[in-house]
Amino acid sequence: QVHLQESGPGLVKSSETLSLSCTVSGGSISSHYWSWIRQPPGKGLEWIGYIYYSGSTNYNPSLKSRVTISVDTSKNQFSLKLSSVTAADTAVYYCAKVGAIREFDYWGQGTLVTVSS
Amino acid sequence: DIQMTQSPSSVSASLGDRVTFTCRASQGIGSWLAWYQQKPGKAPKLLIYGASSLQSGVPSRFSGSGSGTEFTLTISSLQPEDFATYYCQQANSFPLTFGQGTRLEIK
Numbered sequence: 001q002v003h004l005q006e007s008g009p010g011l012v013k014s015s016e017t018l019s020l021s022c023t024v025s026g027g028s029i030s031s032h033y034w035s036w037i038r039q040p041p042g043k044g045l046e047w048i049g050y051i052y053y054s055g056s057t058n059y060n061p062s063l064k065s066r067v068t069i070s071v072d073t074s075k076n077q078f079s080l081k082l083s084s085v086t087a088a089d090t091a092v093y094y095c096a097k098v099g100a101i102r103e104f105d106y107w108g109q110g111t112l113v114t115v116s117s
Numbered sequence: 118d119i120q121m122t123q124s125p126s127s128v129s130a131s132l133g134d135r136v137t138f139t140c141r142a143s144q145g146i147g148s149w150l151a152w153y154q155q156k157p158g159k160a161p162k163l164l165i166y167g168a169s170s171l172q173s174g175v176p177s178r179f180s181g182s183g184s185g186t187e188f189t190l191t192i193s194s195l196q197p198e199d200f201a202t203y204y205c206q207q208a209n210s211f212p213l214t215f216g217q218g219t220r221l222e223i224k
Contacts, residue, residue: 045161045204045215060212061118094160101167102208103151107160 002027004095004108012089014117018082022095022108029053029076033098036069036080038091039110046091050098051078085115119143119207123216129224134195138219140188140205149209152181152190155218156201164203165190195221 008020035050049059096104120143148168153161165181205216
């Protein structure tokens with residue numbers, strides 16, 4: 001059973017960079033796609049982007065200029081960086097495994113990141 | 118971007134009821150659709166992928182159907198643990214997008 005766990009600061013200052021990591025256990029990060037998804041408080045889900053274990057990426061165009069997703073296979077981890085954050089980036093951030101039909105079959109518990117002014 | 122529209126936005130139902138949710142895509146997506154259940158404070162849980170394939174471990178009272186632009190998720194007999202918010206997600210093209218959700222409440 002694959003398990004994902006997000007980690008990182010819960011508070012980020014406006015205009016700074018949000019940085020989160022996702023540690024994968026119970027399976028190898030290799031040969032799969034991995035994704036970040038966010039959910040503002042009380043709102044719906046927004047796909048941020050995904051990365052293949054080899055390092056190839058695909059980002060949501062709405063965030064592409066500010067997003068970097070990277071992978072560290074030696075640590076079985078992948079990471080998210082979102083630059084120049086504003087209050088609109090306040091959300092619960094989830095990491096997830098991408099299944100064969102681009103469904104999200106395993107999710108982390110989520111971590112709330114608040115952007116403060 | 119492909120827009121996903123769910124209806125209704127909320128619904129009230131009783132234990133044992135049969136409930137159907139609808140998800141419409143702004144353009145054809147074949148069978149590239151997934152359904153999720155989310156309870157307050159928890160991560161979404163995958164229920165259905167490929168429009169009609171039941172994820173391992175999900176009770177058989179959940180079923181999905183549809184293709185192209187119109188999809189449905191049906192719960193055949195509501196159980197207490199089913200009261201939650203349900204989201205659809207298209208996987209046909211990038212960016213991957215979700216519907217706004219349907220909240221299922223107890224009547």
